[in-house]
Amino acid sequence: MATISEIRRPVEAEWRQFERYQHDCLQSDNPLQQEVLNYIAQRSGKQLRPLLVLLAAKLCNPVTDKTFRTAVALEMLHNASLVHDDVVDSSDTRRGAPAVHIRWSNKVAVLAGDYMLAKVIGLVAEMRNIRILEIVSQLGRSLSSGELAQLHVGQSMWIDEEHYNRVIELKTARLFQACAEAGAESAGCTQRQRTALREYGRLLGLCFQIKDDIFDYSDLEEIGKPTMSDLRDGKVTLPLIIALQRAPESEAAAIRAMSEHLDEADPRTLQEIKSFVLRFHGDEYAVQRMLEYKKQATEALSVFRDSPIREALIQLLDYAINRVQ
């Protein structure tokens, strides 16, 4: 599997320009806002979304100023939504450090997120490109709808695969889709290229989320994320949904009965649910889904001729599926 640095190689010069531009955008007059922005910037993670913007743009044409702006805006939208999600989900840590609402307060987290969202609109507005603006505004609605859809059904052992798909479509796939689509648009792509990259981005996002959800049922040593953490938060994801569906009703009922107070569940209960998922191959089913999505995503890229950029996008799919954190 290629590393992120290797995948980034064909857009290395552009990446440095993006980083400089991003740094300039993260300045604020408000000292508290500035502290929060710095805090987030110092824990910026792998920044896969701006990478996708740059790759999608350059696959079509040389990148433009609009490309950098789009990359910064979408990364900021992503971060704003994480800051709000951590308040909503009461998650204490993010990328190995205290979440913003823990480091400061819920108040600061809500307002800093709002400030970042407003900044995103400003960045996009200044581009004067209505199509990119529409992509971003549609994305904003999808992200909050996705979280709301998850809240609506709540932490229920009764959600089915269809509902799961709907949530991850809104919560994760749309963001990757927007990165690829707006990236392409920022470089002045054709309609055919735009449609292809949009679909690629969507499928990459689905793989990314499913992989994240499989981590709960992997072995502790391998991965960066604490195992069973989603389950402890009451999040029922694809591997468990499938196992519940495949198991005889009596067994499924016993597992469902454990689902109350999962946040206080002892390790034995969590381990029991994990064994249940593995016994009915819920994790394997999820892997199969990713592989199908990867195949479709690769096909979507077939409208482009072979190039190091196209290769990098295929490596990014592999990365999403095979990463260990």
Next chain:
Amino acid sequence: MATISEIRRPVEAEWRQFERYQHDCLQSDNPLQQEVLNYIAQRSGKQLRPLLVLLAAKLCNPVTDKTFRTAVALEMLHNASLVHDDVVDSSDTRRGAPAVHIRWSNKVAVLAGDYMLAKVIGLVAEMRNIRILEIVSQLGRSLSSGELAQLHVGQSMWIDEEHYNRVIELKTARLFQACAEAGAESAGCTQRQRTALREYGRLLGLCFQIKDDIFDYSDLEEIGKPTMSDLRDGKVTLPLIIALQRAPESEAAAIRAMSEHLDEADPRTLQEIKSFVLRFHGDEYAVQRMLEYKKQATEALSVFRDSPIREALIQLLDYAINRVQ
């Protein structure tokens, strides 16, 4: 003083169109989101901001579809920011009913606010008017910065008039300013008209906020808002700032010493602070500020010839200053 219905009269037909348009915009696929939108719509208050949009537009030219869209977008932005502010300030009621975060949860309030913000961008994006978009995006930054500036200094008896002015400028004046400016823009105004209405809106907003802050020091019987409620939340506003500045240092120090744990203060302490403000005429000073702003706002309107619409805008200033709730 003219009532809101009277002020609305010269745009009565347009108001009905706005209400129909707003109703259509408040539809969502997500059942929970729909419930929240309905809940807010049923408690919509006086809707002064869309009224200002319509009046400002029609003062320049006949209103357009863009005017209705602007009115809906800015009212929704206002409501989204109230929903988030109530989470941030832990305010339990809004317009006499439980706040969204109390009726549902903080989670729902954060996400429903985000959804509404995204919807605002969508509404504005579809207008394809870059100037309105810039007004709205700048406004979004001002609103969150204003709340953050308030948080940053916090609940301090040491804030001065300058800081107070900066906060109300960002928190309230910019919204009224944006309504008047974007309203004018939506009807295709001249640059001169736009500048005049922008200034009028700003000053109207300042009057509106100062009046709100004076309520704390009025008599309970007269007004709709529970008296001393800001003070109990630790919010130090203009009347108290001025009294603290005018009083001999020993007296001011005694009042400042009471400022710890105001949320648990007994009625006698609150009453003492109120008497202090009245004794040093902090409330009268605030009234003087409003009257100066009203004068400036009326002057700003002098670029327009006399008309029922211009008259309504002047009545709106009187309403902001003299209302009892």
